[in-house]
Amino acid sequence: MKEIMPSIDLTQRFDLLREIIAIYRTRLTQLEAKVISLFEANELEAIADSMREKERIEQRIKKLEQFVSQWEGQGDFRID
Amino acid sequence: MRRPTYTITSIMKKVFRPGERSLSRSEVTERLEAGLRAAGLAEDGEAFLAKVLTIPNSPVRIGRTEAIIELVHQPHQLFDLAYRYLRDAHAPKTMEQISLELRRRTNFSWNQIARILILEKDPRFVRYEADERWFLAEWKLANDHVYEYLARMGVKVLPLRALVHTLEQEIGLSPREYIFLPELDDRFQVESGAVRIRSAEPPVPASGAASAAEATAEDEAAAAMEPPQPTGSQLSLEDDCVMNTTAEKINVQKEVDALLRQALTLLESRNQEMGQEVVSHFQQSDMQAIAALMKEKQHNDQVVLGIKQVLASLNQQ
Numbered sequence A: 001m002k003e004i005m006p007s008i009d010l011t012q013r014f015d016l017l018r019e020i021i022a023i024y025r026t027r028l029t030q031l032e033a034k035v036i037s038l039f040e041a042n043e044l045e046a047i048a049d050s051m052r053e054k055e056r057i058e059q060r061i062k063k064l065e066q067f068v069s070q071w072e073g074q075g076d077f078r079i080d
Numbered sequence B: 001m002r003r004p005t006y007t008i009t010s011i012m013k014k015v016f017r018p019g020e021r022s023l024s025r026s027e028v029t030e031r032l033e034a035g036l037r038a039a040g041l042a043e044d045g046e047a048f049l050a051k052v053l054t055i056p057n058s059p060v061r062i063g064r065t066e067a068i069i070e071l072v073h074q075p076h077q078l079f080d081l082a083y084r085y086l087r088d089a090h091a092p093k094t095m096e097q098i099s100l101e102l103r104r105r106t107n108f109s110w111n112q113i114a115r116i117l118i119l120e121k122d123p124r125f126v127r128y129e130a131d132e133r134w135f136l137a138e139w140k141l142a143n144d145h146v147y148e149y150l151a152r153m154g155v156k157v158l159p160l161r162a163l164v165h166t167l168e169q170e171i172g173l174s175p176r177e178y179i180f181l182p183e184l185d186d187r188f189q190v191e192s193g194a195v196r197i198r199s200a201e202p203p204v205p206a207s208g209a210a211s212a213a214e215a216t217a218e219d220e221a222a223a224a225m226e227p228p229q230p231t232g233s234q235l236s237l238e239d240d241c242v243m244n245t246t247a248e249k250i251n252v253q254k255e256v257d258a259l260l261r262q263a264l265t266l267l268e269s270r271n272q273e274m275g276q277e278v279v280s281h282f283q284q285s286d287m288q289a290i291a292a293l294m295k296e297k298q299h300n301d302q303v304v305l306g307i308k309q310v311l312a313s314l315n316q317q
Helices: A010-040 A044-072 B008-015 B025-038 B045-054 B077-089 B095-105 B110-116 B143-153 B160-171 B203-225 B245-283 B287-316
Strands: B022-024 B060-062 B068-071 B125-127 B134-136 B157-159 B188-191 B194-197
Touching: A010 A044, A010 B245, A010 B287, A044 B245, A044 B287, B008 B025, B008 B045, B008 B125, B022 B025, B025 B045, B025 B068, B045 B060, B077 B095, B077 B125, B077 B134, B095 B110, B143 B160, B143 B188, B143 B194, B157 B160, B160 B194, B245 B287
Parallel strands: none
Antiparallel strands: B022 B068, B060 B068, B125 B134, B157 B194, B188 B194
């Protein structure tokens, strides 16, 4: 039975995306904590790396959120 | 048992802490009762308040409702000048001395000063019973401390020249905060150039208990309202170095030690603050600010290291 089920339930696709966004946000919080310890350890270069990662994640979150809000409202495209 | 006692209006003023303009009636009576107890007066707070409210030039009045008591005082430069005069002189002054000083420093006439400068209304100024002079409310009374010290050390006579030194080095009171008023205190007798403890009985058992009781009463009062106590008028006298030099050395070292440790705590708490700042700069992607903070942190770390070395070498000696 399981093999027949698609690995992604399309009715849940936006929830799935939101979950991913939440995971990215958790990652951002982790980065903040990491930056504090890097700061303690005088690792300025590593802080710069973290900042680049943070910016990438923020970009991605923004795009994902745009995507969700653009497509979720359009019920016509839903399969169910 | 005569002790320096605040005048009625001064007790009232002491109820208000710096910055407070008005209080609820219940708060006022509660604090009043604590203040009255500390002054050794068994009076009812409500009755006392009612009495103060009827005095001419009372420092307080009823506010918008009966339940609110507020200060009457309105700021005026003459009050501020008078305050600074007393603070800088660190000695109580009579109204005549204050007026004279203000005449010198301002263009106000005698009449204007007499009309405007009603010190009874300003909570920063207080007086003691049987003393003409005005004191600052922020000064604390050193009498109990001095008495206790002299009794404990078995000293009968304290030269006035040694007073500042004794207060600061032996008893540990800042001469800028404390004032010593032997004239208004039965326990002391002021002679030419010296203060003598009057009580003939052995100070250890009887007055030891008494001063302990006094100390507790005072602590309670301090907890309740930080009672300021007036200190001595002779405090401007020169220091003389009669005191034991070893004791002095230990005291100085202790103080230096404490100050350095204080500096360490300060630097540590700054470090913790920096952590928060780093996060907020990080959220705004402000790499420059983080670099600046790190520079500050590294500098502070060096300072901490230096201080710790100094502390270690101090403790070795």
